Amino acid sequence: MLLVAPLIIILCIFYFYPLLKLFPESLYRDGHLSLENYNHFFRTPLYTFILFRTIRIAAETTILCFLLGYPTAYLMASVRNPRITALMMLCIMLPFFTSILARSYSWIALLQTKGFVNFVLINLGFIERPVRLLYNEYAVLVGMVHIMLPFMILPIYSVLRNIDTRLVKAARNLGANSREAFIRITFPLSLPGIGAGVMITFILALGFYITPALLGGPSTLMMSTLIDQQVNRLGDWEFAGAIVVVLLASTILIVSIFDKLVGLDKIYK
Amino acid sequence: MGKVQDKPILSLTNLKKIYGDYHAVNDVSIDIHGGEFITLLGPSGSGKTTVLNMIAGFEFPSDGHIIFQGQPIDLLLPEKRNIGMVFQNYALFPHMTIFDNIAFPLKMRRVNKAEIIRLVAEVLDLVELGDYADRKPDQLSGGQQQRVALARAIVFDPPLLLLDEPLGALDKKLREQMQIELKKLHTRLKKTMIFVTHDQEEALVLSDRIVVLNHGKIEQIGPPNELYDNPTNEFVAGFIGESNLLKGQVRSSESDLAVLKLDDGSEHKLELPGQVRSGDKVCCCLRPEKIILVDDNHTDFHLTGVLEDTIFVGETKRYTIRIGNKTLLNAREMNIRNKVGPKPGDRVKISWEPESIKLIQSTSI
Numbered sequence: 166m167l168l169v170a171p172l173i174i175i176l177c178i179f180y181f182y183p184l185l186k187l188f189p190e191s192l193y194r195d196g197h198l199s200l201e202n203y204n205h206f207f208r209t210p211l212y213t214f215i216l217f218r219t220i221r222i223a224a225e226t227t228i229l230c231f232l233l234g235y236p237t238a239y240l241m242a243s244v245r246n247p248r249i250t251a252l253m254m255l256c257i258m259l260p261f262f263t264s265i266l267a268r269s270y271s272w273i274a275l276l277q278t279k280g281f282v283n284f285v286l287i288n289l290g291f292i293e294r295p296v297r298l299l300y301n302e303y304a305v306l307v308g309m310v311h312i313m314l315p316f317m318i319l320p321i322y323s324v325l326r327n328i329d330t331r332l333v334k335a336a337r338n339l340g341a342n343s344r345e346a347f348i349r350i351t352f353p354l355s356l357p358g359i360g361a362g363v364m365i366t367f368i369l370a371l372g373f374y375i376t377p378a379l380l381g382g383p384s385t386l387m388m389s390t391l392i393d394q395q396v397n398r399l400g401d402w403e404f405a406g407a408i409v410v411v412l413l414a415s416t417i418l419i420v421s422i423f424d425k426l427v428g429l430d431k432i433y434k
Numbered sequence: 435m436g437k438v439q440d441k442p443i444l445s446l447t448n449l450k451k452i453y454g455d456y457h458a459v460n461d462v463s464i465d466i467h468g469g470e471f472i473t474l475l476g477p478s479g480s481g482k483t484t485v486l487n488m489i490a491g492f493e494f495p496s497d498g499h500i501i502f503q504g505q506p507i508d509l510l511l512p513e514k515r516n517i518g519m520v521f522q523n524y525a526l527f528p529h530m531t532i533f534d535n536i537a538f539p540l541k542m543r544r545v546n547k548a549e550i551i552r553l554v555a556e557v558l559d560l561v562e563l564g565d566y567a568d569r570k571p572d573q574l575s576g577g578q579q580q581r582v583a584l585a586r587a588i589v590f591d592p593p594l595l596l597l598d599e600p601l602g603a604l605d606k607k608l609r610e611q612m613q614i615e616l617k618k619l620h621t622r623l624k625k626t627m628i629f630v631t632h633d634q635e636e637a638l639v640l641s642d643r644i645v646v647l648n649h650g651k652i653e654q655i656g657p658p659n660e661l662y663d664n665p666t667n668e669f670v671a672g673f674i675g676e677s678n679l680l681k682g683q684v685r686s687s688e689s690d691l692a693v694l695k696l697d698d699g700s701e702h703k704l705e706l707p708g709q710v711r712s713g714d715k716v717c718c719c720l721r722p723e724k725i726i727l728v729d730d731n732h733t734d735f736h737l738t739g740v741l742e743d744t745i746f747v748g749e750t751k752r753y754t755i756r757i758g759n760k761t762l763l764n765a766r767e768m769n770i771r772n773k774v775g776p777k778p779g780d781r782v783k784i785s786w787e788p789e790s791i792k793l794i795q796s797t798s799i
Contacts, residue, residue: 334492335525337512339586340542349538353529 184413191406202407212391212408216415219388222302222377223370226309227317230366231359233310234317238358239351241318242325257315265312269379272308273299276380300382308376313369317362324358325351360427364420371416388412441504443468443626444489444594449498451484451650458484460650462498466628468593471620473629473637476647477673482630485647486596489628491515503593513542518587519596523603524579526571532558532582533567539590557585560619577608584616588623597629601636613639634674638662646670662721667795671719678725678763680718681796684710694718700758702737708793717796724790725765727753727776728783735783739763741776751775755782 194201206212241253260268275281276298283295298304328351336346374389381387386394388408395405442465451459459481466472474482487493489500491512500508507515527535533554540550558564561581571579580600587595601609601616617640620627631637637644638658646653646661646669654661654670665671668679682696684706692706694716710716728735739757746752746769753765753775765784767775776782 329523329525331521331523331525332527334490334512335519335521335527336538337492338490338515338517338519339539340513340516340590341538342511342513345542350527 184409187406187409190403191410193403202404203411205404206407206411215386215388215391216411218385219371219412220415220419222305222309222387223367223373225306226313226370227363227367229306229310230313230317231363234314234362235321235359238318238321238325241322257318260312261315265375266379268312269308269376272304272311272376272380276304276307299380300384302381302385304380305377305385305387308380309370309373312373312376313366316365316369320361320365321355321358324355324361328354356427364423368416368420372412442466442501443503444628445499445501446485446489447499447501449485449488449500450496451481451488451493452496457650459488459495462647462650462652464645464652464655466626468626469624471627471629471640471642473631473641473644474647475631475634475637475644475673477632479649480647481650482632482647483598484650486598486628486630490517490519490596516590516592517594517596518590518592520583520587520598520600522599524571524583524600526579526582526586528571531568531570532563532574535571535582536586536589539586543590553589557589561585576604577612580604580612584619588625593626595625595627597627599631600629602631602633609636616640638674644674646673648673664792665719665794668717668719668797671794676722676764678720678722679796680720680761682716684712684714684716686712696758696761698759698761700761702758704736705788705791706793707789707791710793715796717794719792719794720763720786720790722752722764722766724786725763726785727765727767728785730781730783732783732785735785738781738783741778741780741782743778744775753782755784
């Protein structure tokens with residue numbers, strides 16, 4: 166217990182304290198105690214639209230990360246040569262060594278009108294004029310998937326790695342071909358890893374700021390960029406607090422629905 | 435030997451498995467007949483599990499052939515072989531109930547539902563686990579998991595059953611109990627079984643025939659009593675049971691009697707089996723329980739020595755006797771008469787039945 170004490174203290178100072186300050190703030194409007202901030206949020210179609218867009222983009226990011234990440238994790242876990250595993254692990258961890266900001270800017274360099282992707286597409290004859298690839302939802306999605314992918318791959322990999330290889334052998338011996346053995350043994354046993362990966366990716370994606378801000382531009386506001394706007398441009402701390410609380414509540418709600426459906430206790434078992 | 439039929443159910447011919455320049459299995463040939471209980475016995479790294487994996491199809495031989503029921507199966511995928519297998523640590527599917535675990539091979543064979551329910555109930559009864567169908571494997575004890583693994587391996591009625599150290603994880607008492615159950619099951623099902631173990635006692639108790647493996651090669655094949663009484667080489671003599679080895683050179687040989695100069699320099703007049711000639715280097719094997727300590731006034735004895743140590747084990751007494759300069763022999767005597775035996779330091783005379791001493795191949799000659 167004592168060993169986690171520093172962590173708890175840090176969480177209290179840097180996480181719970183600001184949250185506790187923001188929550189009461191969100192209950193004030195012009196110095197009076199009221200629910201006006203929340204009222205304003207849910208009455209304005211643009212804000213609810215942004216909330217659902219945020220949830221949708223987070224869900225899309227999670228699904229894409231799963232579709233790309235699971236095969237990668239599976240491949241990493243099935244490679245028996247430790248050197249190749251180490252190399253693959255390095256490739257996945259490498260982006261962590263560069264800042265998210267740098268990585269998001271590099272997507273701008275790639276996707277801009279005179280960027281590499283347009284250059285290749287024009288030269289291959291797929292398009293005649295440069296296409297606007299930046300500052301839309303697709304750009305946000307590409308950037309977010311790129312940054313979130315390791316958070317999906319690593320938990321799945323670690324669970325797959327620890328599945329007893331004899332179980333698949335046993336299934337094969339009992340008459341299952343490799344596809345049936347995967348569907349009936351490996352995949353169900355990797356569910357805890359998928360659960361953990363999906364949770365981490367989804368929660369991080371809900372509150373993600375830098376990439377949507379840079380690649381999305383003003384036309385694709387998300388919750389985090391909305392909060393930034395309220396605080397830094399408009400100085401409306403009270404309304405910003407309300408948005409934070411709404412985002413947090415939505416996250417908790419979605420996580421608990423997920424828990425009901427899948428059972429988070431299985432992940433930690 | 436077991437019930438020998440004309441054609442073997444499984445033939446391994448010149449089987450090899452080579453990893454890089456390491457020969458895990460080196461030229462193994464065995465014919466196994468229907469209904470036989472065969473044990474592959476050897477220390478770790480002897481290649482016994484690799485042989486089993488090649489039969490099951492998890493590894494493909496580098497050379498040689500596997501003929502199962504008249505068909506070559508060297509390159510057949512494991513799921514096409516219809517061979518049952520019980521894994522070390524059981525390999526039960528942790529996310530499935532006992533019922534689903536046992537039903538798995540039947541589902542894979544597209545057996546209809548009613549038939550699955552009937553067959554699983556039948557085999558659960560056989561292993562006396564009828565009430566556990568709805569449990570998960572981690573809710574069962576080691577012995578029970580073992581029986582589920584066995585049930586899963588026989589429910590689809592494979593003609594051949596492979597057992598990879600299935601009793602290794604159990605404690606001694608349970609292991610002995612399971613040995614008896616396995617033996618009963620074998621008699622009842624009349625299935626051909628190939629059992630892998632490093633435990634020589636287990637091999638002796640269970641097998642119709644034992645294949646002793648070492649460094650990927652077969653050292654000897656035979657029924658348990660033959661391996662015990664007539665080991666052909668030093669490895670088998672040492673691996674199965676305890677044995678005393680007398681190594682040396684024959685100095686002279688007249689009719690039955692030979693003079694043997696042991697490696698420690700001492701010379702002894704001995705009756706040796708078979709033909710030995712002066713100058714031959716020999717290795718004699720003598721089991722401890724075949725050595726008889728004879729009274730001092732006896733004239734019919736083979737060797738004299740000095741008693742170094744006596745250990746009282748209850749049912750037996752164990753003696754360590756030094757002959758020559760530093761050759762030690764272990765002897766064992768049933769504790770039948772409550773006589774006072776010789777004390778350490780006493781000179782003792784020892785004897786044995788003539789057929790008890792065997793000439794074997796030595797690895798160090």
